[in-house]
Amino acid sequence: MADVAALAGVSGQTVSRVANNRTNVDATTRARVRAAMRELGYRPNGAARALRSGAFHGIGVIVFELSTFGTTRTLDAIATAATERGYAVNLMPVLDINQRAVTAAFNRLSAQAVDGVIILIEAYLLDEAGVQLPHGLPVVVVDSSAHYDYPVVDTDQFQGAGQATGHLLDLGHRTVWHVGGPVTSYPAAHRRRGWEQTLFDHRREVPPVLFGDWTAPSGYEAGRRLAADPAVTAIFAANDQMALGVLRALHEAGRAVPGEVSVVGFDDMEESAHFWPPLTTIRQSFSALGQHSVESLLEAIAAGGPQPAPISVPTQLIVRASTGHKNG
Structure with a gap:
């Protein structure tokens, strides 16, 4: 900064004002200072600014299972929202969900100067590992349980499953079969409960669940079993990728969709x-x-601690050609 000031013929305080985009510098002086910055390759030191202000304008995200559709879309949405608010995102994948791995991720993020952390790990993995989240940083938990004293943000999985199941029942189907997600998954569990509760509320038979792993091949295997049962006329798959596998299995078995079997997915992925x-x-x-x-995280940061206020994001039923009225 002293070199810039000497080259531009101004004080160090003036250089600081220009570097911090203050308005109390005339246009000519500002242009001269910026020219000196370019000539000398000067860039403001973000770490020094953070030490002065106590804010790093960085958000850490601890994540497991980077390959799943929901995780990648949620990460993209978090990054977009953070960027719009002037925050950088530091991604920290964890390969194994246990107390040591999550604590190590927290420690690495703390060393890399973030103001708070968003945890994107499916709940049962987090809960069963007995993970106690470390203190010292504001935290928001996404797609997880409400067993933590932190804000929890999630899609209303229960509501969405109820919408899917109710839609199929309204079309005249006697009951709805379900291809569920992994048994360790919090979103899958809530979708399963929403499906089951809707059938209970309508006093319908609750068929056994066929479990998949979110992938189209697992949906295909479940679909082959369901296609072989003539009693199956309506299927709710816990995500669109498994629904794609179900559609292929039904097609191969010669069962028309939606003429003989109606299929509903979850996510509304672009494809x-x-x-x-x-x-x-x-x-x-x-x-x-x-x-x-x-x-929620920025509110927690501003408040100096967690604000336990769960947020549930509503879902929407999108009706397309894979569902129709039950024939006969």
């Missing part, structure tokens, strides 16, 4: 409108999920 037939599904707003997650 769902281009399945054949186009997939009826439950849309979750990943952009809203990301915005609420970041806003």
